[in-house]
Amino acid sequence: MDLFLQQLTNGLAVGSIYALIALGYTMVYGVLKLINFAHGDLFAIGAYLGLTLLTTFGLSQYLGPMGVVIVLAVMVMGLVAVVGAVLERVAYRPLRQAHRLSAVVSAMGASIFFQNALMLVYGARYKVYPHDILPKNAVSIMGFEIPLVRLLVLLTSVLMMVALYLFIQKTRIGTAIRAAAIDQRAAKLMGINVDRVIMIVFLIGPALGGVAGLMVGLYYGQINFTMGWMYGLKAFTAAILGGIGNIPGAMVGGLLLGVIEAMGAAYISIAWKDAITFMVLIAILIVRPTGLLGERVADKV
Amino acid sequence: MKDVRPVIYAVFCGALLLAPFFLNAYWVDVLNNVGLYAILGLSLNIILGHAGLFHMGHAAFYAMGAYTTAIINTSYQIPVLWLMPLSGLVAGVAALVIARPIIHLRGDYLLIVTIGLVEIVRIALINNVFGITGGSNGIFGISRPELFGFRIRRPEHFFFLIWGFAAITVFLFHRLENSRFGRALNYLREDDVAAEGSGINTAHYKLIAFVVGAVWAGMAGNIFAAKMTIIAPESFNFWESVIMFMIVLLGGRGSIPGVILGAFLIVGLPELFRQFATARMLVFGAIMVAMMIFRTEGILPPRPRRYPAAVADGGGDGP
Numbered sequence: 001m002d003l004f005l006q007q008l009t010n011g012l013a014v015g016s017i018y019a020l021i022a023l024g025y026t027m028v029y030g031v032l033k034l035i036n037f038a039h040g041d042l043f044a045i046g047a048y049l050g051l052t053l054l055t056t057f058g059l060s061q062y063l064g065p066m067g068v069v070i071v072l073a074v075m076v077m078g079l080v081a082v083v084g085a086v087l088e089r090v091a092y093r094p095l096r097q098a099h100r101l102s103a104v105v106s107a108m109g110a111s112i113f114f115q116n117a118l119m120l121v122y123g124a125r126y127k128v129y130p131h132d133i134l135p136k137n138a139v140s141i142m143g144f145e146i147p148l149v150r151l152l153v154l155l156t157s158v159l160m161m162v163a164l165y166l167f168i169q170k171t172r173i174g175t176a177i178r179a180a181a182i183d184q185r186a187a188k189l190m191g192i193n194v195d196r197v198i199m200i201v202f203l204i205g206p207a208l209g210g211v212a213g214l215m216v217g218l219y220y221g222q223i224n225f226t227m228g229w230m231y232g233l234k235a236f237t238a239a240i241l242g243g244i245g246n247i248p249g250a251m252v253g254g255l256l257l258g259v260i261e262a263m264g265a266a267y268i269s270i271a272w273k274d275a276i277t278f279m280v281l282i283a284i285l286i287v288r289p290t291g292l293l294g295e296r297v298a299d300k301v
Numbered sequence: 302m303k304d305v306r307p308v309i310y311a312v313f314c315g316a317l318l319l320a321p322f323f324l325n326a327y328w329v330d331v332l333n334n335v336g337l338y339a340i341l342g343l344s345l346n347i348i349l350g351h352a353g354l355f356h357m358g359h360a361a362f363y364a365m366g367a368y369t370t371a372i373i374n375t376s377y378q379i380p381v382l383w384l385m386p387l388s389g390l391v392a393g394v395a396a397l398v399i400a401r402p403i404i405h406l407r408g409d410y411l412l413i414v415t416i417g418l419v420e421i422v423r424i425a426l427i428n429n430v431f432g433i434t435g436g437s438n439g440i441f442g443i444s445r446p447e448l449f450g451f452r453i454r455r456p457e458h459f460f461f462l463i464w465g466f467a468a469i470t471v472f473l474f475h476r477l478e479n480s481r482f483g484r485a486l487n488y489l490r491e492d493d494v495a496a497e498g499s500g501i502n503t504a505h506y507k508l509i510a511f512v513v514g515a516v517w518a519g520m521a522g523n524i525f526a527a528k529m530t531i532i533a534p535e536s537f538n539f540w541e542s543v544i545m546f547m548i549v550l551l552g553g554r555g556s557i558p559g560v561i562l563g564a565f566l567i568v569g570l571p572e573l574f575r576q577f578a579t580a581r582m583l584v585f586g587a588i589m590v591a592m593m594i595f596r597t598e599g600i601l602p603p604r605p606r607r608y609p610a611a612v613a614d615g616g617g618d619g620p
Contacts, residue, residue, distance in 0.1 A: 035409050095593060095597075104412065106589065109586045113590070116583035119579070120579060120583065272428060278417035278418075282417050282418070286403060
């Protein structure tokens, strides 16, 4: 029972990180119908920027642990959002009218570019986050010891997801994003500046991805320049699991995938952990390509 | 304007044939790699270029071919080249089984499933599935191939084996692309629905394209195993698939000369910039982006089909 609960909370924490990354995929896919392969690398950039900011400014001297994390998160979000917007401007906007495959290839190129840029700047070896930032103690819930960090990761992610959901549902910009996702041409005719909407999507998605990178750094303690790839792929699986283009779907998919993976690692085999994820992906695509929460839409002919 | 391409092809083939007599072993080996990737690129070209299926898991079939050869050769001492048809067969059957349920998926979904596929195969190989793949160390001690009693050992020998096989591949695939089958694939690539409406069984043709490509990748895997004599899961990771994908896209989808040029550019060119080894992937990524923006169809796109019959009697027959 203890193993089960530990794996469940661990799965939820990791899953909430997947969900944050998945939101970037799903929003971009919703508006542009493009798999932004470079998104995973934006996440990795977030992790590295977080480390740099942490070590160069020595924030922990001035602020308490919570303060450090909040300041870091805001800075990382801002910086990664800028990288995301530049990416969109340089690599995707010129391909707006082109064949869809071209944009996918451009995204892969950008992914390779970012990955190697990280390697050149930070080196190919694992980088270690300072491990005295967050408190180490565990919280006891109904007799079970659960690390505080785990709960914090989960809580922060859920808060951000709720904030995003409200933003998309309640604000004018959010409405414009939803409109552009349904039909770009019609949205344009209604006076929505679709280019601006896309720019905003490329600010929000990478910002969330960047924070997720920071969380991975704080949660696991070590980061690597290739990690964006695996996390990106898993987050994409999460987005598909929930129904791509669907924001609550990405959240549900992320949490579900995290739990499936943690349970698979605990009860089936840890060596096959990643393979289980991909099997889930393939099974979902074969059985229900629209995902759990996606509605079945007829393909436009 | 007179067509100069036959001259260019002839010069290229001549230069290639003479190359091993002038280059040192290192550069011959580079050419061997280019040839191997050219074969892989050509096999992927059937799937990606002609049928227009976004398949980024080609390394999985390549791995199956290589592992089939390695396992049977090391366990039963069957000569390597005899195993080539079997390697192709294993990869082809696997493709048939795997592709059947996913072939109807739309473009990017298929892309992501094939990425998942190649990762699953790699993880299975690392975890020593069925206890025969040797785990992450792989399999070593694969014997050298023999052809008509001649032992193929040195890079120059492999050069002729690989490029000979590449030449056969080019010939067969050239025939294929001008066949009824090739035209049907091009039709369904351009317009799935219209092709279906004209009586082309699109799912069937897509599946065949997939299997043909996989069989060829499996045979390339056989040559790879023979050349390396040691294979490990890391030789078949996702980036291998990406490289094959890039070869086809950069060279020109659906164009045989384009794919071969792509293999030279992507596998051969980085060798010239060895001293910038760490930065070359960075440049590579940037070029991919620039390429898609400025020349989407690849460097040497295929020429549009021409039908002499259409000029003669005012109407060609459909595929």
